Amino acid sequence: MEDQWLAWAKRLAALADTGLHYCRDKFDRERYEEVAEISASMMSALGDIPIGHVNLALGEGKGHVTPKIDVRAAIIDDGRILLVREKMDGRWTMPGGYAEVGLSAAENTIKEVWEEAGVKVEAKRLYAVRHKAKHAYPADVLDFYKLFFLCERLDAAPLDPGHEVHDAAYFSPTALPPLSEPRVIARDIEDAFAFHAQPQRPTIID
Structure with a gap:
């Protein structure tokens, strides 16, 4: 908070x-x-x-000010979750980023996964909508809504990290690397595994 x-x-x-x-x-x-x-x-x-x-x-000239939108993808395979290593801080996060104009939230998520990890996915389920300020992320002068999607891989092609990240790899929930906490916190990953195990759970909404 x-x-x-x-x-x-x-x-x-x-x-x-x-x-x-x-x-x-x-x-x-x-x-x-x-x-x-x-x-x-x-x-x-x-x-x-x-x-x-x-x-x-x-910034300046923003007009009617609204929160920014950040989308994140949870891709879980064989009990492990796909994370990418950010160039900005060298830490790991779920693939994602700012939502761009002209694309739906799901389309933005799919695009981010492809650009950062070289993986084709389908967004299957929105599992959480979080107001960043209400959770344990570092303080931010901007206001964010964070949208988390469970995604499913569409092929078995090898990971191919894009130019925006250093690396991409799968991690078990008990052996997570240092997280890029402005982008993702441990709870986001814990909830991803919980929803993957029980897809019928209601979406988490602040």
Whole structure:
């Protein structure tokens, strides 16, 4: 669960940016701009990171602010789960990433698996929809919904890691490598195995 002050600062930033998108009065614009500056300063202080990095992450001109969408694929084969090793931190995660415009959530997931692991899959089941801020991921200045799909391999071709990752491999749930926790935490993998064993379980929704 993220720090309550960070949650408030992120909410203020979203309200300020949404207000700037809709407002037409110059005085209201000045007020929203000041709220945006204050919220960015709060996030900078809370995270002990340069305010320029905060502003870069938040971006500008976002219009009506909504959470970002992150999709992840759980491919379980012979009691092991497929993970890829991220170039950014050298740690491991389930294949996935930002959802792109023009593709459904399932199509985005299939695309990410192919690009990162060279594996053709079918998305069979959405097993969890998580609000990142409510779980044990590291704090983030952005707000995310994380969608987790159980996927099934369509062929037995060997793994072929793409240029976005260092490696791809299968791991048993009792011998997981160091995880890239901004992207995936142990619970995500535990739930994948639970849903693989009992597909009739209801989807986890925050």
